[in-house]
Amino acid sequence: xxxxxxxxxFLAVAELQSFAAAARRLSTTTxxxxxxxxxxxxxLDVQLFVRTTRQVSLTSAGASYAxxxxxxxxxxxxxxxxxxxxxxxxxxxxxxxxxxxxxxxVLPDLLSDFGxxxxxxxxxxxxxxxxxxxxxxxxxxxxRISGPPDDKSTIWRKICLVERILVAASGSRFAKIDxxxxxxxxACLGYDANGGEEIWELRSATAKHSLTAGRTFSxxxxxxxxxxxxxxxxxxxxxxxxVKDALAKNRIVQILPEWRPxxxxxxxxxxxxxxxxxxxxxxxxxxxxxxTDIKPLSTFLD
Amino acid sequence: xxxxxxxxxFLAVAELQSFAAAARRLSTTTxxxxxxxxxxxxxLDVQLFVRTTRQVSLTSAGASYAxxxxxxxxxxxxxxxxxxxxxxxxxxxxxxxxxxxxxxxVLPDLLSDFGxxxxxxxxxxxxxxxxxxxxxxxxxxxxRISGPPDDKSTIWRKICLVERILVAASGSRFAKIDxxxxxxxxACLGYDANGGEEIWELRSATAKHSLTAGRTFSxxxxxxxxxxxxxxxxxxxxxxxxVKDALAKNRIVQILPEWRPxxxxxxxxxxxxxxxxxxxxxxxxxxxxxxTDIKPLSTFLD
DNA sequence: CAATTCGTTGCATCAAGCGTAATAATGGCT
DNA sequence: AGCCATTATTACGCTTGATGCAACGAATTG
Numbered sequence: 001x002x003x004x005x006x007x008x009x010f011l012a013v014a015e016l017q018s019f020a021a022a023a024r025r026l027s028t029t030t031x032x033x034x035x036x037x038x039x040x041x042x043x044l045d046v047q048l049f050v051r052t053t054r055q056v057s058l059t060s061a062g063a064s065y066a067x068x069x070x071x072x073x074x075x076x077x078x079x080x081x082x083x084x085x086x087x088x089x090x091x092x093x094x095x096x097x098x099x100x101x102x103x104x105x106v107l108p109d110l111l112s113d114f115g116x117x118x119x120x121x122x123x124x125x126x127x128x129x130x131x132x133x134x135x136x137x138x139x140x141x142x143x144r145i146s147g148p149p150d151d152k153s154t155i156w157r158k159i160c161l162v163e164r165i166l167v168a169a170s171g172s173r174f175a176k177i178d179x180x181x182x183x184x185x186x187a188c189l190g191y192d193a194n195g196g197e198e199i200w201e202l203r204s205a206t207a208k209h210s211l212t213a214g215r216t217f218s219x220x221x222x223x224x225x226x227x228x229x230x231x232x233x234x235x236x237x238x239x240x241x242x243v244k245d246a247l248a249k250n251r252i253v254q255i256l257p258e259w260r261p262x263x264x265x266x267x268x269x270x271x272x273x274x275x276x277x278x279x280x281x282x283x284x285x286x287x288x289x290x291x292t293d294i295k296p297l298s299t300f301l302d
Numbered sequence: 303x304x305x306x307x308x309x310x311x312f313l314a315v316a317e318l319q320s321f322a323a324a325a326r327r328l329s330t331t332t333x334x335x336x337x338x339x340x341x342x343x344x345x346l347d348v349q350l351f352v353r354t355t356r357q358v359s360l361t362s363a364g365a366s367y368a369x370x371x372x373x374x375x376x377x378x379x380x381x382x383x384x385x386x387x388x389x390x391x392x393x394x395x396x397x398x399x400x401x402x403x404x405x406x407x408v409l410p411d412l413l414s415d416f417g418x419x420x421x422x423x424x425x426x427x428x429x430x431x432x433x434x435x436x437x438x439x440x441x442x443x444x445x446r447i448s449g450p451p452d453d454k455s456t457i458w459r460k461i462c463l464v465e466r467i468l469v470a471a472s473g474s475r476f477a478k479i480d481x482x483x484x485x486x487x488x489a490c491l492g493y494d495a496n497g498g499e500e501i502w503e504l505r506s507a508t509a510k511h512s513l514t515a516g517r518t519f520s521x522x523x524x525x526x527x528x529x530x531x532x533x534x535x536x537x538x539x540x541x542x543x544x545v546k547d548a549l550a551k552n553r554i555v556q557i558l559p560e561w562r563p564x565x566x567x568x569x570x571x572x573x574x575x576x577x578x579x580x581x582x583x584x585x586x587x588x589x590x591x592x593x594t595d596i597k598p599l600s601t602f603l604d
Numbered sequence: 605c606a607a608t609t610c611g612t613t614g615c616a617t618c619a620a621g622c623g624t625a626a627t628a629a630t631g632g633c634t
Numbered sequence: 635a636g637c638c639a640t641t642a643t644t645a646c647g648c649t650t651g652a653t654g655c656a657a658c659g660a661a662t663t664g
Contacts, residue, residue: 001620001621002304002305002306002621003304003306004304004305004306018641019641019642019643020640020641020642028622028623029622029623029624030641030643031622031623031624031625031642031643031644032621032623033642034642034643034644035621035622035643035644038643043382044382044385044386044389045386045389046385046386046389047575047576047577047579050437050573050574050575051574051641051642051643052437052574052629052630052641052642053628053629053630053641053642053643054629054630054631054641054642055641056641056642057437057438057440057573058440059573059575059579060394060395060396060397060440060442060579061385061388061389061579064385064388064394065381065385068381068384068385069378069381072374072377072378072381075374075377076371076378079367079370079371079374080345080346082370083346083348083363083366083367083370084347084348086363086366087347092362092366093362094362135352135354135357135359136357136359138359138360138362271352271359271361272352272353272354273349273352273361274349275349277349277361277362277363303652304652320610320611321610321611321612322609322610322611330653330654331653331654331655332610332611332612333611333612333613333654333655333656334652334653334654335611336611336612336613337612337613337652337653340612353610353611353612354610354611354660354661356609356610356611356661356662357610357661358610358611
């Protein structure tokens with residue numbers, strides 16, 4: 001038995017003091033109303049109405065139940081209504097995960113502008129260079145810089161290419177390297193989200209060269225890695241925007257520019273939504289617009 | 303679709319973070335759980351969970367709905383539980399209708415004793431000599447003194463016989479009447495709940511006599527009628543307990559004692575309950591016990 | 605790599621809800 | 635006073651919707 005419908009029917013009868021009138025309001029038959037009410041009475045083991053064929057009156061138990069349950073039903077419907085209207089409008093809080101290096105450079109401006117445009121959306125940002133489990137950690141969106149994702153349980157959207165270059169400290173012995181064969185495992189510092197080793201697959205116009213970096217040192221933080229390079233500890237494969245300043249100030253230099261690593265992308269990851277909630281879509285669109293048009297990421301690449 | 307069951311299922315899944323675990327708890331299949339949740343999602347037009355085959359996680363909309371709706375469901379169930387337990391125990395308020403004359407004599411003591419025995423039951427007494435519509439006026443119980451009831455829409459219970467006698471003022475010309483034929487219409491004062499006329503059907507051992515009283519005066523209040531009789535205004539057919547004092551003080555006398563009117567009864571009327579609520583049954587039983595055993599109505603008849 | 609577990613979906617079965625209509629009761633209206 | 639309309643209930647078929655089973659794709663564990 002549909003208990004909820006029974007209670008709604010009961011309330012209609014209680015208000016209208018008539019089974020027939022309730023049936024008309026609910027666009028059903030008196031038979032249905034009668035069954036619903038007597039079903040509820042059996043379920044609650046209480047007589048709710050005193051009835052003759054011409055009069056219907058609440059028992060005191062019925063009156064007290066009606067008074068008790070009516071606001072509950074109203075609240076129930078209100079909750080459904082709230083959820084429905086909330087999901088359609090861009091309101092609420094979104095949890096965003098972002099990588100440290102990229103986040104520190106791009107997010108301050110972006111979040112300020114976003115807050116101006118969408119004052120109804122609260123944003124909470126967790127910056128980390130680990131690969132988070134979007135689902136388990138309850139993120140609405142994760143910003144990552146990575147190669148093609150192999151995770152089938154998330155959906156993602158490429159925003160733009162992130163140029164990576166091989167760098168070494170100016171004037172160091174590493175800066176003189178001009179052939180991939182000169183790259184020794186101990187000289188290659190690893191950049192890996194899990195702090196493990198990193199495979200470098202370098203392609204020139206005609207050849208390719210593969211080696212494992214990070215045997216002696218690796219980190220999940222690009223800025224730390226850049227500082228290690230500056231200190232002459234070795235060579236790293238880093239997004240250009242991270243080392244932009246150091247390049248400009250000539251503290252580090254690009255090596256082997258004709259050998260290119262595989263493309264990696266600035267990518268947005270979402271939990272496997274059937275369709276994106278409005279507030280997440282708002283942030284997502286704003287992010288893409290901001291990064292590609294308004295204050296393009298290339299700002300960091302030049 | 304049973305919306306309530308869907309919400310309950312949703313809450314189980316939300317709590318256990320698993321469709322399969324929820325199915326086990328609810329003693330059903332995962333298929334049923336899956337359908338219930340996706341049905342609710344369609345109904346609310348919101349995605350409640352983000353799911354892969356190995357992980358289930360609430361969306362923020364789902365989390366907010368769960369937080370919102372869980373106390374509502376709890377309240378809903380609590381209301382049902384309250385009603386159920388309330389109806390079984392003798393608690394609450396009962397509305398009683400009682401006639402004036404009888405009520406003034408019997409109720410003060412009775413209600414005091416009842417209050418001692420059932421402190422949980424609040425009693426509200428309306429004293430009136432009109433015939434009230436028990437159902438429309440929302441009484442739980444009506445005490446009446448009347449002949450056999452013709453109302454099919456109430457249930458009733460005879461408590462005891464109420465002896466009625468014909469009375470006249472001592473020393474008046476009416477006191478000398480010794481044959482029914484001497485009763486003139488103008489001398490017979492009516493006692494009628496509706497303030498109308500009253501049919502007297504008198505029976506002796508061998509004969510019967512019928513006449514209409516109340517042509518010149520009638521009332522629905524026995525005490526008023528008794529005072530009219532004392533004042534020598536005529537003859538009335540009254541319950542003995544009303545005129546007990548006046549008889550004892552010899553202000554009025556019984557006439558035609560061998561001619562008896564039809565029996566009338568002290569009767570309890572109830573709304574057409576399928577079965578009597580505990581609190582009403584408690585009052586009803588107490589009333590009967592009190593009137594017939596402890597302080598019998600015959601106290602007023604002797 | 606095999607095996608298990610998970611959520612979803614198609615399919616066949618079945619029960620529950622529905623409207624119709626008949627019934628008894630009751631109040632209004634003429 | 636009696637006819638008529640309206641009311642709540644109940645029995646009867648039918649249809650719709652729910653349910654359980656099984657197969658499937660996906661993903662983790664050993």
